[in-house]
Every structure is written in C-alpha cells, then in structure tokens.
Amino acid sequence: MKHPLAAWAAAVLMVLTLAACAPAGQGGTNDDGAAGQRxxxxxxxxxxxxxxxxxxxxxxxxxxxxxxxxxxxxxxxxxxxxxxxxxxxxxxxxxxxxxxxxxxxxxxxxxxxxxxxxNTLAIAVPAGNPAGIKSFGDLARQGVKVVVCASQVPCGAATTTIEQETGAALKPVSEESSVTDVLGKVSSGEADAGLVYVTDARSAGATVEQVPFPEAAKAVNxxxxxxxxxxxxxxxxxxxxxxxxxxxxxxxxxxxxxxxx
Amino acid sequence: MTPPTFKARRPATYTGIPGWIYAVAAAGALLVVLPLVGMVARVNWARFIPLVTSESSLAALGLSLRTSAASTVLCIVLGVPLALVLARGSFRGQRVLRSLVLLPLVLPPVVGGIALLYTFGRQGLLGRTLEVAGIQIAFSTTAVVLAQTFVALPFLVVSLEGALRTAGPKYEAVAATLGASPSTVLRRVTLPLVLPGLASGAVLSFARSLGEFGATLTFAGSLQGVTRTLPLEIYLQRETDAEAAVALSLVLVAVAVAVVALAYRGSGMVGREITTTTAPARGGDVR
Incomplete structure (x- = not known):
C-alpha cells in the first residue's frame, strides 16, 4: 500500500465508529456501584x-x-x-x-x-363476525377463509395439536410465521377467522372479536x-x-x- | 516488475486515486462480502442437497421463479410506457408523477404491503368491486405478483428513463421527418436504441421481485405452493431449522449473483452492438 499511514487512520476511524455504536451504559450494568446509581x-x-x-x-x-x-x-x-x-x-x-x-x-x-x-388459543374474527363463526368446527366449513400460524412456530404447533385431537382438518388460506401476522389478516377483514392466543385477541381492541372454544384446552402453552x-x-x-x-x-x-x- | 509494459498498456489514463481511497473502498467491499462469507461458512454441506431439494423448498423456489417472471413481464408492459412518458413527454405534474412512481424504491416494503391490502383487499378501495366481479386477490398467487410488481416497477422505470435521456430524441426526430409514424418510430428507432437499458432494468426488476418479502408477507399471506415464496420459506424455516434457512439463503444468493452477472454481461454486449451501429449515423450528421 502506498499510504500505510492513511490506511491505518482509516482502520482506526472504523474501529472507533463501531465502538461508538456499542450500547452505552454497558459498563454500568457490570459495576456493583454505589446505591442510587442507575x-x-x-x-x-x-x-x-x-x-x-x-x-x-x-x-x-x-x-x-x-x-x-x-x-x-x-x-x-x-x-x-x-x-x-x-x-x-x-x-x-x-x-x-x-x-x-x-x-x-x-x-x-x-x-x-x-x-x-x-396461554390457550382462541378464534379471532373481524368485528361483527361476518362469517358467523361459532365453534371450532365452523372453521372447517367450505368457503370460510381461515388463517393460522405455521406449525414451525408455537401458536401453529398448538393449532396442529387441536386439529389432531378433534379430527377436524382445517384448510387455511395462509400459514403465517407469527401471531401478529394472523391477527393483521383478521383485523383488516381479509380473513374470516384466525387462530391466535387469547391474550393476542384481547389486546387487538375493537377490530377483533373473540370466539372461545372448549377444544382449546387440549393445547395449553x-x-x-x-x-x-x-x-x-x-x-x-x-x-x-x-x-x-x-x-x-x-x-x-x-x-x-x-x-x- | 516491468513498469514499461504497464505504461505501454495504459498510456494516457490518469489514475489519480489517493491511496487511502483504496483502504476505505476495501472496507466498503468487505462490509458486503464478509457477511456472505460468514453465511457460506455456516452451510452444512452434508445436508445441503436434501435441505434444498425438500418438497417445501422446491415448491418455494418454483413459486418464486414463476411469480418473479410474471411480475417482470408486468413491469415491462407497464414500465416501458411510464418511462417513455416521463422521459419524452411534457405535461403538468410530470415531476410529481416521477416522484410517486419512484416511491416504492424508498418505501419500506411492509408499508407497500399495507397500502396494497387497503387497495386490493376485501375491505379495500377496489376490493368490493373486484369481489362483485368474482375476483379475489388476497391469499392468491396474483397477490404475490402484484406485491412484487409494486416494489420492482421503479427499477425498470429508472433504468429505462436514464437510457432514453442518454440516447436523446434526435434519431427519433429524424425518423419522424422521413415520414415514420410515432408508433413506427417507437418500434424501429426508440426501443432498439434503449434495448440495453430495458434489458438491465428488466433483470433488476426480476432480482427485486425474487427478493420481495415484506409486501408479500403483509398482503399475500404464506401458504406452500400458493403464496410462500423463497424468502418467506427462509423466514419460516429459521424458526425451527437454522441449517435449512442458511442452505436456502445460499440458493437465493446464487440465483441473485447469476441474475446480476447476466445483467452486466448482457447489457455490456448489447451496448457495444448499439455503439457500432449508431456510430456511422453520428458521423454522417443527418441534421
């Protein structure tokens, strides 16, 4: 390299930049510190x-x-x-x-x-429950658009367990990778129903209604x-x-x- | 060391790049290359073939290639007229239109997905009308293509508009004075002239479609063989099988590298061709 000094300067600059990105207050967590210190x-x-x-x-x-x-x-x-x-x-x-x-x-x-x-699963439906979902069995009905979690994620594993226990095979239109994505499809009205956790359905507010179903007890997370x-x-x-x-x-x-x- | 040869080979090129620029450039290149190396180092080669040829992987790869090809065609059909209007037309609101068309370039894809959802979704702007017409877009492969076209269109428009501006309107003007109709000028003069730009724009659109994730996830959903493209499959596999996710990522990188290499080689070749065919015309000074 023609300008070793400049190269070193650039390298040092880079290291300093990265160091500056490290979370502040990291030192504070390790010190026992006097009382009153954050x-x-x-x-x-x-x-x-x-x-x-x-x-x-x-x-x-x-x-x-x-x-x-x-x-x-x-x-x-x-x-x-x-x-x-x-x-x-x-x-x-x-x-x-x-x-x-x-x-x-x-x-x-x-x-x-x-x-x-x-946590257990609940059926989440858009406000007003346009498809008239009342039970887990309704989800398997022809023409009902159901969104579930993919079996690779916890909520999806619970869904699969319930399907196996009840023998009702769902034909979901989408298998999402998170509860949030399922809830998004329901609250926007794209899906007629989705399987999410009770707590998620509760926190979703007025855009989503919750339909509890007894079979949910078969898959407790x-x-x-x-x-x-x-x-x-x-x-x-x-x-x-x-x-x-x-x-x-x-x-x-x-x-x-x-x-x- | 044979400096004379060096000098002879590059006689009059000024290479006044300061040494430190190379150091920073190397850091920049490393920032891009190193993570790829890190990923390749994590590949479990013994399981690689079974992982990437599993049923779900092949379904995702096939879907990705099909939808990306479809959205590239859509980008060409819709993007060529857009680029022509932006480069050659002159009308009120042209600047605004250009900014709006380029918006998906800077927009987070999730935002694009939400926008598409509230336009083409069941409860969306056009959703009710479409439903009456018997068309349902949400959760279908059409939704994937739509999302990909949305994010990829600006790439085609930008490349082509640049090519059109570089080429300039003078050959078109000449053709028109010789009696060619606007459609003939477009077909025989303009499009051949900007073919390299169109080709590289199309390849970039294809690559962008292939990598589309956020808008698809928000708008189309995720179902094997229908809407779960390769990026969505990688995202899902990562939950349980990191090795599968890495193996599939490598496949996507390989496809992307091949596409970009093709774009550079392709446009380079066509570019040379165009230069040689147009050079005499320039010399002849038809004006």
Whole structure:
C-alpha cells in the first residue's frame, strides 16, 4: 500500500465508529456501584408478552428505584438466536418450553427455568363476525377463509395439536410465521377467522372479536422464564424473575388474559 | 516488475486515486462480502442437497421463479410506457408523477404491503368491486405478483428513463421527418436504441421481485405452493431449522449473483452492438 499511514487512520476511524455504536451504559450494568446509581436490566421476552411485561417492568422499576429495565420483544426463536450470538440479555421469557430448552442446551440458562404463565388459543374474527363463526368446527366449513400460524412456530404447533385431537382438518388460506401476522389478516377483514392466543385477541381492541372454544384446552402453552448465564446483573435478574412469579406479577398477567402456570 | 509494459498498456489514463481511497473502498467491499462469507461458512454441506431439494423448498423456489417472471413481464408492459412518458413527454405534474412512481424504491416494503391490502383487499378501495366481479386477490398467487410488481416497477422505470435521456430524441426526430409514424418510430428507432437499458432494468426488476418479502408477507399471506415464496420459506424455516434457512439463503444468493452477472454481461454486449451501429449515423450528421 502506498499510504500505510492513511490506511491505518482509516482502520482506526472504523474501529472507533463501531465502538461508538456499542450500547452505552454497558459498563454500568457490570459495576456493583454505589446505591442510587442507575442500573440496567435487559429483559428479552416473547412478542405475546409485550403488553403484560411492559406493565410489569414499570411496576418493578417503581418498586426498585435505580433499576432501569430495557425490554426487547420478538419471536422466541429470534430471541434465542440473538442471545446465543451474544446479545446482552439478563432475563429470557419464552413463549414455549422448546425455545427455552434450545437456550439451555447451549449452556446459556442460569438455574432452572420457571413456568410463569399459560396461554390457550382462541378464534379471532373481524368485528361483527361476518362469517358467523361459532365453534371450532365452523372453521372447517367450505368457503370460510381461515388463517393460522405455521406449525414451525408455537401458536401453529398448538393449532396442529387441536386439529389432531378433534379430527377436524382445517384448510387455511395462509400459514403465517407469527401471531401478529394472523391477527393483521383478521383485523383488516381479509380473513374470516384466525387462530391466535387469547391474550393476542384481547389486546387487538375493537377490530377483533373473540370466539372461545372448549377444544382449546387440549393445547395449553406454558411460558417459562430464566436468568441468562453471564447476566451482567444477576441479583436484579433473580429479583425480576421472583417478581413475575409473585402475587403482583401474576395479577398483571391474569389481567392480560394469561392463565396461571 | 516491468513498469514499461504497464505504461505501454495504459498510456494516457490518469489514475489519480489517493491511496487511502483504496483502504476505505476495501472496507466498503468487505462490509458486503464478509457477511456472505460468514453465511457460506455456516452451510452444512452434508445436508445441503436434501435441505434444498425438500418438497417445501422446491415448491418455494418454483413459486418464486414463476411469480418473479410474471411480475417482470408486468413491469415491462407497464414500465416501458411510464418511462417513455416521463422521459419524452411534457405535461403538468410530470415531476410529481416521477416522484410517486419512484416511491416504492424508498418505501419500506411492509408499508407497500399495507397500502396494497387497503387497495386490493376485501375491505379495500377496489376490493368490493373486484369481489362483485368474482375476483379475489388476497391469499392468491396474483397477490404475490402484484406485491412484487409494486416494489420492482421503479427499477425498470429508472433504468429505462436514464437510457432514453442518454440516447436523446434526435434519431427519433429524424425518423419522424422521413415520414415514420410515432408508433413506427417507437418500434424501429426508440426501443432498439434503449434495448440495453430495458434489458438491465428488466433483470433488476426480476432480482427485486425474487427478493420481495415484506409486501408479500403483509398482503399475500404464506401458504406452500400458493403464496410462500423463497424468502418467506427462509423466514419460516429459521424458526425451527437454522441449517435449512442458511442452505436456502445460499440458493437465493446464487440465483441473485447469476441474475446480476447476466445483467452486466448482457447489457455490456448489447451496448457495444448499439455503439457500432449508431456510430456511422453520428458521423454522417443527418441534421
């Protein structure tokens, strides 16, 4: 190279730029720090927990002054990938046991995961229920446009279980990769019905109505949470897990439509 | 080292690029190439063939190729007149029209999907009318093609409009003074002249259609063989089988590389041809 100095300067510039992108306050989480110093707790939670965990985080912060919770919501599988690639999570709350097991297999779970909630499926229909869906059997009717989750994701696995238990074979017009996508197709009126979690149907507001069905009890989804190995803030992580399992945490989850573990 | 040969080969070219530019350029190239290398390093070659030839993978690949071909044809049919009007026409609101047509280039595809949903969906602007006519677009392969055309059209229009402006209207003007009708001028002069631009625009549209994800997911849904294109299949496989997702990603990269290589070679060749055929005309100064 003709100008080694310039090349080095460029390289240094690049490294500095990347360093500047690193999350601020990272140092703070690792220091024990004096009382009153701000400490950050990063919670990775399944997308379906968004409403409940946002409220929980607020209550936890109020009860523990000086602790600030950063929430990150995504599909459980996405979160596992992110954590195993080094994303700085202190607590992981999964929408199913399978994804928690995936993280545990990589040695990234600190202690035993604890079940903190359950969720069942409900039929979501557009406001006014234009197709007149009243039961799970109605979904198999000719001409009814049903949208479900693909069997690769937790809500889809639950759908498959119910289909097997009841012997009713659905012919969905679409198999989406997340509950949110199913809900989107229902709330926009494109689909006549969709299978989503009770909690999702509840949080969707006035554009979506919920049709409960007894067969849903055959596929109950259990949510586990655990502290992540190497968590920068282990005491706070344990405290948060205990808070979710405690009376106050359970009340918030129940209000959002989750079942007791 | 044989500097004289070097000098002889490139006699009068000024290569005044400062050395540090190369360093930054290398960083830029690495930013693009390194992630691809990282992905290739993750491929499980022992399982590669079974993974990419599984029933769902082949269905997704076939659907992607079919829908992309269809949307490329639609892009040509709709995009050529648009580019002509933008490059040669002069009317009120031309600038506004150009900005609007190019909008999908900068719009997040999800936004495009939502817009399409509220236009062609059951409850959408045209949805009721279409339903009365017995046409249902949502959850059909038509929806995929529509979403792909929406995001790919600007690529064709931009390439072709650029080619039209570079070519200029003088040959068309000459043809017209010699008595050719506007349609004949278009067919015999304009289109042959901009064929390289049209070809590269079509290839770019095809590539963009192949990679379409967000608008399809929002607007068309995801069902094997009907609406689940290769990017959607990759997104879904990633939930359970990361190796399958990586293997399929590699297939998509290979197809994309082949398409881009084809575009460069194709347009290069046609470009040379055009230059040689038009050179004498330029020398003859028909004006």
């Amino acid at each position: 400490r950050t707790l990063t919670v990775f939670a399944a997308a379906s927990l968004k409403g409940a965990f946002t409220e929980l985080a607020g209550k936890f912060e109020a009860a523990n002054p000086g602790t600030q919770i950063t929430l990150s919501f995504a599909g459980s599988a996405d979160l596992v990938t992110q954590i195993s690639q080094g994303a700085p999570a202190d607590v992981f709350a999964s929408a199913d046991a399978r994804n928690m097991a995936k993280l545990a297999d990589q040695g990234l779970v600190d202690g035993e995961p604890r079940d903190f909630a359950t 259990t949510y586990p949470l655990a502290a992540v190995k190497g968590a920068g803030n282990k005491p706070a992580a344990d405290a948060f897990v205990a808070f979710v399992l405690g009376a106050e945490g359970q009340a918030v989850l129940a209000a959002a439509g989750f079942g007791a573990p």
